[in-house]
Amino acid sequence: MASALPIALTIAGTDPSGGAGVLADIKSFQSRGVYGMSAVTSLTAQNTLGVQDVFNVPAGFLDAQLGSIFSDEAPHAMKSGMIATEEMMHVIRRYADEHSIPFVIDPVMISTSGHNLIDEGAIDYLRDSLLPLAATVTPNIPEAEKLTGITIESEADIEKAAKIFMDEIGVESVIIKGGHLKGDAVDYLFQKDDSLKLSSERIDTGHTHGTGCTFSAVITAELAKDRTLEDAFRTGKKYITEAIRKTPELGRGQGPVNHFAYKGE
Ligand SMILES: Nc1ncnc2c1ncn2[C@@H]1O[C@H](COP(=O)(O)OP(=O)(O)OP(=O)(O)O)[C@@H](O)[C@H]1O
């Protein structure tokens, strides 16, 4: 019998300064009352100023980590973040195929500071073989542009991109994050038969390191509790807005968000 405690797994890279990647995910799971597990894809040397170095874990060792997890206590939902190589994607695909739990893919490509976090050659595999397995995919604007091949400058472009994600790439649903556009911070959830747009004021801060990781981790945590995707999206949006608003202003560059800020249900 599965545990009564909701469990979420992150498959992602580490950020030793704690703002992005696995640590951001685990903090998000914890503050949403969800037991966190992690399988590490890459170790990065990074901080609020940028990414200084990256060490990719061999795909076989990612397999070993996922084997340890799934052969003992399976999570109720999982997410992926940074997956640098196609070999690692093959491994993840196998587990996603074998275990029908909600899978949130944050298609991480470039760090907030502008460092490339994925092999250019792995992007096609991500799009064609991994995204169709996801319950939802959470691209930011540049990631959505790269994956759909269109330029996104307006809401009409976002709708066009969503159609490509769903009708051509074959994803079940997509959440396109407008954090990189001008004006209010607007995010869009597209599902088969409906769509939902959530807007918040744009907070005037440079401290947005790990916002994407945090947002998708909160969504994963809510899915682990068996909440609907729409509910998970609403909670993710409220959580990230408060987390950015109450930034702890750590570091000398683009600092992390505040995981103690959101007080809602
Ligand atoms: N300045 C801001 N004010 C309010 N909300 C923001 C701001 N910047 C980003 N967000 C919100 O944060 C969430 C993450 O969006 P964003 O586009 O920054 O993701 P990302 O680029 O994947 O993040 P990361 O920098 O971690 O790679 C979205 O809900 C977005 O609307």
Ligand SMILES: Cc1ncc(CO)c(N)n1
């Ligand atoms: C490990 C890791 N994952 C994701 C991001 C995206 O912000 C980052 N900077 N580092």
